[in-house]
Amino acid sequence: MNKRPREDEPSSSLASAQKRQFGAGGGYGEQGYSEERISAQRVADHYSARSNQTLEERENSPIIHLKKLNNWIKSVLVQLYARPGDCVLDLACGKGGDLIKWDKAKVGYYVGVDIAEGSIKDCMTRYNGDSDQQRRKKFSFPARLICADCYETRLDEYLCEDAPFxxxxxxxxxxxxxxxxxxARQALANISALLRPGGTFIGTMPDANVIIKRLRESEGMEFGNSVYCITFGEEYTEKDAVDCPEWVVPFHLFKLLAEEFDLELVLMKNFHEFVHEYVQRPEFADLMRRLGPLGDGRSGQSTLSQDEWEASYLYLAFVLRKRGPPPSQRxxxxxxxxxxxxxxxxxxFLSI
Known part of the structure; x- marks a missing residue:
């Protein structure tokens, strides 16, 4: 999938892109190793090149409420499954946008891994608290940052002294x-090898069922609204398209592959279902009001647009658990x- 992003596009967020192209057929691609390395480097270069935004710039984004909804969903996942003192492995950590969530969960240790050198450096700046967008006290947990392709590089031996997470x-x-x-197998192998028995893997990704359903309902190989446009195909004719491939992942195949690595499904919900369920809980309803994706209850307060809400339907949240009883002592x-x-x-910096 290639994309032509908006300047305000959040990291790894399909819903905010003007144009994205998915590899049709779903499941695994058949690209060669060298081509795959080139593709991964394009992703890294794309995210490295994007600058951090100030708080004012973020608030002026035309998709600010969609970003806030995504943050609410990630915050709920962290609050549901993280415990005080936890050892956290954050894969594709980007610029460190979730550091505050882990701090509020009172985790004990954090390791962030990302392929993009620019993003890792921005994550370091955010962690240190000396950025103009990080107006808060220093984080309470020690951290370690690694620049590596966690889908190609074996992390189990390198992080053996930090594991289990x-x-x-x-x-x-x-x-x-x-x-x-x-x-796909290396990614899940890393996660399984580094998690303790009973440990939890939380994540979000595009919902293949929804995307394929929307594709079948469309007249051609493209669909979208004012917030996003998704195009399926192999050739790209637009000069301003960014070569940043992404893939449709049929969730039933993801679940089956994860089971091979002793990762059992605990939860899978489309974002709409996730919001409808967890916003009923008082603590998460209050968080929704504070983050503001649906406004703060004041008359005339702006809120998530219909097109942003439709874009959120393209995603799902998942939780997997490593098989086995948790250790008696942490x-x-x-x-x-x-x-x-x-x-x-x-x-x-790790190379393959």
Whole structure:
């Protein structure tokens, strides 16, 4: 899938792109290894090139309420499944947009991994609290940042002294691993090897059932609204298209493959179903009001547009759990890993 993004597009968010192109056929792609490395590098370069936005710039985004809804959903997942003191593995962590969520959950240790060097450096800046958009106290947990393709690189040996992790998160990015079967398997192998028995894997990704249904209802190979446009095909004629491929992941195949790596399904809900269910809970309803995707209850307050709500229907949330009983005692974090202030030389770079 290629895309022509808006300037205000959030990391890995399909719904905010003007133009995206999916590989038709679903499941695994058949690209060669060298071509796959080139494709992965294009993704990394795309996200590295995008600059951080100030709070004012984000608030002026035409899709600000969709972004806030996505943040609400991720916050609910973290609050539901993270526990104080947890050791967190954040795959495709991007610019560190979820750091505050982990801090509010009072986690004990954080490892962020992303393929894009620019994003990892922005994540470091956000973690250190010295960005103009990070007006808050320093984070309470030590952190470690790694620049690597977690869908190609084996992480189990490299992170053996940090493992096992209590919770792993991969937000709006798991589908990037489905360009080949080898990458999909390596992604799940890393997650399974690094999670403790009973550990949790939370994530969000495009909902293939909805996307294919919408495609079948459309007259051609393209559909969308004022917020997004999705195009299926192999050739790209638009000069301003960014070559950033993405893949449709049939969830039943994702579930079956995850089971091969001892990861059992706990939850899978389309974003609409997820919102309807969890907004009924008082603590999450209050969070919805505070984040503001549906406004704050004041007369005339802007809220999620119909086109943004329709775009959110293209996504689902999932939770998987590593088979086996949890350990009777939590392993103490390695005191030699992680820092409470990170310099650029602390960022670790891994190649395959």
């Amino acid at each position: 209590d919770i792993c998160s991969c937000q709006f990015a798991m589908h990037y691993s489905w360009s080949t079967e080898a990458r 392993r103490a974090n390695n005191p030699n890993r992680g820092k409470t202030f990170l310099a650029e030389e602390d960022i670790e």
